[in-house]
Structure formats: C-alpha cells, structure tokens
Amino acid sequence: MLDPTIRAAAAEARVPGASLLPLRLERVSYAAGGRPLLKEISLEIGAGGPTCILGPNGAGKTLLLRICHGLIEPTAGRVSWGAADWSAALRHQAMVFQRPILLRRSVLGNLEHALHLRGVPRKESARRVAAALQRVGLSELAHRPARVLSGGEQQRVALARAWALEPDVLLLDEPTANLDPNAVQAIERTVAAMYAAGVAIILTTHDLGQARRLAQRIIFLHDGRAVEDAPAERFFAGPSSPQAAAFVRGDLVR
Numbered sequence: 001m002l003d004p005t006i007r008a009a010a011a012e013a014r015v016p017g018a019s020l021l022p023l024r025l026e027r028v029s030y031a032a033g034g035r036p037l038l039k040e041i042s043l044e045i046g047a048g049g050p051t052c053i054l055g056p057n058g059a060g061k062t063l064l065l066r067i068c069h070g071l072i073e074p075t076a077g078r079v080s081w082g083a084a085d086w087s088a089a090l091r092h093q094a095m096v097f098q099r100p101i102l103l104r105r106s107v108l109g110n111l112e113h114a115l116h117l118r119g120v121p122r123k124e125s126a127r128r129v130a131a132a133l134q135r136v137g138l139s140e141l142a143h144r145p146a147r148v149l150s151g152g153e154q155q156r157v158a159l160a161r162a163w164a165l166e167p168d169v170l171l172l173d174e175p176t177a178n179l180d181p182n183a184v185q186a187i188e189r190t191v192a193a194m195y196a197a198g199v200a201i202i203l204t205t206h207d208l209g210q211a212r213r214l215a216q217r218i219i220f221l222h223d224g225r226a227v228e229d230a231p232a233e234r235f236f237a238g239p240s241s242p243q244a245a246a247f248v249r250g251d252l253v254r
Contacts (some may be wrong), residue, residue: 019082019092019168020081020082020084020089020092020093020168020169020200021045021046021047021081021082021168021169021200022044022045022046022047022082023043023044023045023068023079023080023081023082023169023202024043024044024078024079024080024081025041025042025043025044025068025077025078025079026042026077026078026079026080027040027041027042027076027077027078028040028041028042028064028067028074028076028077028078028079029041029074029075029076029077030060030063030067030072030074030075031075036224037060037063037224038060038063038064038067038074038224038225039223039224039225040076040077040225041064041077041224041225041226042077042226043219043226043229045202045217047200048200048216048217049195049215049216049217050191050195050200050201050202050203050214050215050216050217051201051202051203051215051216051217051218051219052203052204052205052210052211052214052215052217052218052219052232053065053202053203053204053205053219053220053221054204054205054206054208054211054218054219054220054221054244054247055206055220055221055222055247056206056222056247056252056253057206059221059222059223059224060221060223060224061173061174061204061221062098062173062174062204064204064221065095065171065173065202065204066095066173067079068171068202069093069095069171070086070089070090071095081093081169091118092167092168092169093167093168093169093170093171094162094165094167094169094170094171095162095170095171095172095173096155096158096159096162096170096171096172096173096175097158097173098173098174098175098177100154100155100157100158101158102146102147102154102157102158103146104145104146104147105145105146106142106143106144106145106146107133107138107141107142107143107144107145107146107149107157107160108129108133108142108143109146110146110157110161111128111129111132111133111157111160111161111164112125112129114161114164114165115128115129115164115165118165125164128164128166129164131164132160132161132163132164133160135160135163135190135193136156136157136159136160136163136186136190137156137186138153138156138157138160141153150183151178151179151183152179152180152182152183152184152186152187153183155175155176155179155183155187156186156187156190159175159187159190159191159194163190163194163199167199168199168200169199169200169201169202170191170194170199170200170201170202171202171203172191172201172202172203172204173203173204174204174205174206175187175191175203175205176188176205176207176210177206184210188210188213188214191203191214192214201214203215208247208248211232212232212236215232216231216232217229217230217231217232218230218231218232218235218236220235220239220241220243220244220247222241222243222244222253227241227243227244228240228241228243228244235248236248
C-alpha cells in the first residue's frame with residue numbers, strides 16, 4: 001500500500017482534497033444504445049489516501065471517471081462534489097487521460113495555455129509552470145515540441161499541466177498503460193509527490209502491482225457495478241467478492 005513516508009508528508013501538508021471532497025455518487029447509471037454500462041453505483045470518496053478503481057476491461061472504470069469529471073452526464077443518478085456547486089467543482093479538479101491530449105505546442109506552451117484558459121495572471125502562470133516542470137523533471141525539455149516526446153514524457157507533461165492548475169483532486173485514467181517500467185516508475189513517483197503535496201488521487205488501473213503500490217482504498221467494478229469497496233490492505237489480503245478474488249488471482253473475469 002502507499003509508502004508511510006508519503007502518507008505522513010501528505011498529512012503534514014494538508015488533508016488531500018479536503019476542500020472539494022467528499023465526492024458522492026448516488027445510484028449513478030449510464031446506458032448507451034439501450035445497453036446498460038453502469039448500474040446504480042453509489043459511492044462516497046472522502047479526503048484521505050489514494051483511491052484506486054480496479055476491474056477487468058469493459059467493467060466501466062473509464063466511463064465512471066469521466067462521469068465524475070463532468071465530461072459525461074449519467075443517464076440516471078447524481079454526482080456531487082462536497083459543498084461546491086458544479087462549476088466550482090470543475091475548477092478544483094483535473095483529469096489526466098490514458099493517452100495524453102497535447103497541443104501542437106512546446107511543453108511550456110501546453111502548460112501556459114491551460115493556465116491562460118483558467119484566467120491565471122501571466123506572472124503567476126510563469127511561476128506555476130516553472131515549478132510544475134521542475135517537479136516532474138522536464139525543465140530541460142520545456143521548449144521541445146510536446147508531441148515528439150516519448151510516451152512516458154508526454155504523460156509527465158500531462159501531469160505537470162494538471163499540477164500547475166493546483167487541483168484539490170486529480171483523476172487519473174490508466175496513467176501508465178503501455179509504458180515501460182522506467183516510465184511507470186517516474187509516473188508513480190510524480191503521483192505520489194502530488195498526493196504528498198495535498199492533492200487527492202482517484203485513479204483507474206488494471207495493474208495490480210500499481211494498485212498495491214499506490215492505493216489505500218480499492219473500489220472493484222465488474223459488469224458496470226461496484227461489487228467491492230474496501231481498504232487496499234484488506235482487499236489484497238482476501239477479496240470478499242468472487243469476481244474480485246478471481247481478478248486478484250489472475251483469472252479471466254467475464
């Protein structure tokens with residue numbers, strides 16, 4: 001589970017996500033073409049350690065994250081963020097996708113554009129951009145075209161851009177899919193550093209090792225339903241649902 005040193009650093013900084021959480025999902029469902037993809041999911045994610053949404057391909061992990069971020073409206077049910085109205089909630093959370101969405105600009109330009117859209121003054125923007133690039137180890141690549149970087153470097157640009165926005169909550173959708181071990185390690189270090197700085201983390205992954213390394217809470221999805229919700233230590237010691245138990249064993253889960 002999450003390194004105790006990182007957890008302690010987060011506690012000293014501020015409670016991660018305290019101003020925006022809890023995130024509440026009340027009987028959230030989603031259907032497309034008459035086919036139910038999410039089925040009456042009710043959850044509450046409060047301030048605290050990273051939450052990992054696990055499940056096999058097609059379980060609904062990415063869809064659920066996009067609904068939480070406000071990119072997609074649920075067919076039924078309700079999503080709310082703490083006491084904030086929806087527009088305020090959108091300004092205090094960020095999302096990084098499995099495939100980074102980068103503009104045809106330099107690394108620096110990608111971060112500056114995001115802050116410009118948020119209305120951040122130029123001087124403050126310059127400070128935030130420089131700090132974010134340093135944190136993810138990309139200062140030397142600031143003027144390189146973002147789209148010519150390696151996959152791992154592009155994902156770090158996306159993380160730096162999100163960090164520069166100073167979110168209370170960061171949503172990560174399979175942040176290390178198809179990356180080599182060195183890139184995975186760099187991404188996980190950055191995510192852990194963001195958490196230690198006081199950013200609440202909610203991520204999806206199919207990587208059990210990553211979930212063990214980063215998560216304090218596991219939500220397991222299967223066939224559009226949240227079939228298990230438990231502290232990470234308890235989940236990996238012995239999942240209570242047969243679907244999650246099979247997934248942890250490495251069996252094919254249908």
